[in-house]
Amino acid sequence: DTGVSQDPRHKITKRGQNVTFRCDPISEHNRLYWYRQTLGQGPEFLTYFQNEAQLEKSRLLSDRFSAERPKGSFSTLEIQRTEQGDSAMYLCASGSSGRTDTQYFGPGTRLTVL
Amino acid sequence: AQSVTQLDSHVSVSEGTPVLLRCNYSSSYSPSLFWYVQHPNKGLQLLLKYTSAATLVKGINGFEAEFKKSETSFHLTKPSAHMSDAAEYFCVVSDPRNKLVFGAGTILRVKS
Numbered sequence: 632d633t634g635v636s637q638d639p640r641h642k643i644t645k646r647g648q649n650v651t652f653r654c655d656p657i658s659e660h661n662r663l664y665w666y667r668q669t670l671g672q673g674p675e676f677l678t679y680f681q682n683e684a685q686l687e688k689s690r691l692l693s694d695r696f697s698a699e700r701p702k703g704s705f706s707t708l709e710i711q712r713t714e715q716g717d718s719a720m721y722l723c724a725s726g727s728s729g730r731t732d733t734q735y736f737g738p739g740t741r742l743t744v745l
Numbered sequence: 746a747q748s749v750t751q752l753d754s755h756v757s758v759s760e761g762t763p764v765l766l767r768c769n770y771s772s773s774y775s776p777s778l779f780w781y782v783q784h785p786n787k788g789l790q791l792l793l794k795y796t797s798a799a800t801l802v803k804g805i806n807g808f809e810a811e812f813k814k815s816e817t818s819f820h821l822t823k824p825s826a827h828m829s830d831a832a833e834y835f836c837v838v839s840d841p842r843n844k845l846v847f848g849a850g851t852i853l854r855v856k857s
């Protein structure tokens with residue numbers, strides 16, 4: 632399978648715990664995006680990387696959130712001290728740099744914070 | 746700033762009848778526009794995209810959309826609905842950095 636993959640698909644955690652999600656993009660794509668989707672809403676942009684550089688972060692990304700993309704390949708999104716409001720689907724997408732390039736989405740990681 | 750308004754949160758059609766999902770956009774730039782579909786428990790799939798070429802864009806599964814600059818609209822249509830079209834559809838505008846801004850989504854129900 633050469634699509635975008637995410638791991639885990641589901642994560643249940645208790646409030647205050649740290650969680651980490653992984654995204655493996657399509658191998659030839661140099662851009663990687665993270666979005667968050669809450670129930671009944673469209674996805675909202677969180678952050679994106681071009682190669683290993685994190686180029687933009689949304690105001691939605693509080694200081695409890697951190698993302699990395701070492702070596703410009705896979706990416707991780709960590710949430711520290713989770714809160715119930717963090718419960719959402721976290722989506723990863725990859726694409727190539729360019730004004731109109733398509734973003735291909737992974738299946739998402741559904742986080743539930745109890 | 747870019748934004749998208751999907752005018753209907755739910756649309757219900759009978760199988761074999763036309764589908765119309767409405768979308769208006771706002772953009773400070775010449776926009777790139779997309780429609781994505783999300784089936785239950787599946788990832789987002791691109792249906793079609795407009796990138797300032799032809800204003801009538803054909804996508805997968807018989808869907809098409811027409812870019813109308815004067816109306817700032819990008820409505821999605823299909824001549825004949827199929828049961829497998831039941832899903833949530835998102836209209837999306839891309840900002841100059843290719844960051845996607847999604848609408849709130851339209852849930853399409855197809856009745857047999």
